[in-house]
Amino acid sequence: MDEEIAEQQADITRLLLHHIHAPLIGTQYIRGILPVPPPAEAIRIVTGTGPDHTPDRLTAYEIPLRMGEDPVIAGEITGILRTLHTGTRLYSSDSVSTVMGMTLVHVDLATVDGTAATPDDNALIILRGIACPFTEEQPDPRLRGFLFLGQDRLRLYVDTEDIPGVIAADVRPSGAITALLAALPSLITEKERITPADTDPHCSHLVDLTDW
Numbered sequence: 506m507d508e509e510i511a512e513q514q515a516d517i518t519r520l521l522l523h524h525i526h527a528p529l530i531g532t533q534y535i536r537g538i539l540p541v542p543p544p545a546e547a548i549r550i551v552t553g554t555g556p557d558h559t560p561d562r563l564t565a566y567e568i569p570l571r572m573g574e575d576p577v578i579a580g581e582i583t584g585i586l587r588t589l590h591t592g593t594r595l596y597s598s599d600s601v602s603t604v605m606g607m608t609l610v611h612v613d614l615a616t617v618d619g620t621a622a623t624p625d626d627n628a629l630i631i632l633r634g635i636a637c638p639f640t641e642e643q644p645d646p647r648l649r650g651f652l653f654l655g656q657d658r659l660r661l662y663v664d665t666e667d668i669p670g671v672i673a674a675d676v677r678p679s680g681a682i683t684a685l686l687a688a689l690p691s692l693i694t695e696k697e698r699i700t701p702a703d704t705d706p707h708c709s710h711l712v713d714l715t716d717w
């Protein structure tokens with residue numbers, strides 16, 4: 506079951522990546538995707554206005570990955586998010602909390618009707634299926650989520666066969682990207698770089714690669 510959840514989180518992350526620079530709806534962009542640790546079957550999608558990275562101006566929506574006995578497929582998440590950002594929605598106090606300085610909304614899927622896929626949504630599925638065809642062999646490390654922590658600080662949530670749990674690796678988008686991507690599989694396993702994940706509940710430990 507844990508692996509099934511991990512695969513869903515990775516699929517959703519891949520599908521929504523383009524919304525970091527293309528609006529989800531209106532002025533709302535995706536600022537992060539957080540893999541909720543097991544045994545919870547959920548994912549947290551962080552949204553905000555434009556390029557904002559300030560935690561208290563972001564909202565994380567915790568969306569269950571199962572509706573009854575049926576899994577929520579990656580394509581449905583886009584419609585759910587658009588519905589959540591349409592009109593005015595009121596949430597009970599017990600469904601709202603905070604995480605990492607952000608407002609956290611626990612979404613009840615029974616109260617949310619997803620919007621229909623747009624022609625562009627379907628076009629993206631076609632293009633992504635051709636350009637990045639699905640294979641049973643998962644990448645290693647596998648991207649489970651991400652979060653913008655600042656203008657030049659990006660947290661990658663990855664997992665690897667060599668280390669149990671989810672690793673959070675902080676990188677600088679302005680750095681040597683090609684070299685970083687090539688070295689990432691080995692860098693995240695170097696014990697001297699690993700620090701406790703005391704302030705982030707979405708990972709087992711942290712690796713700071715911002716000075717690499």
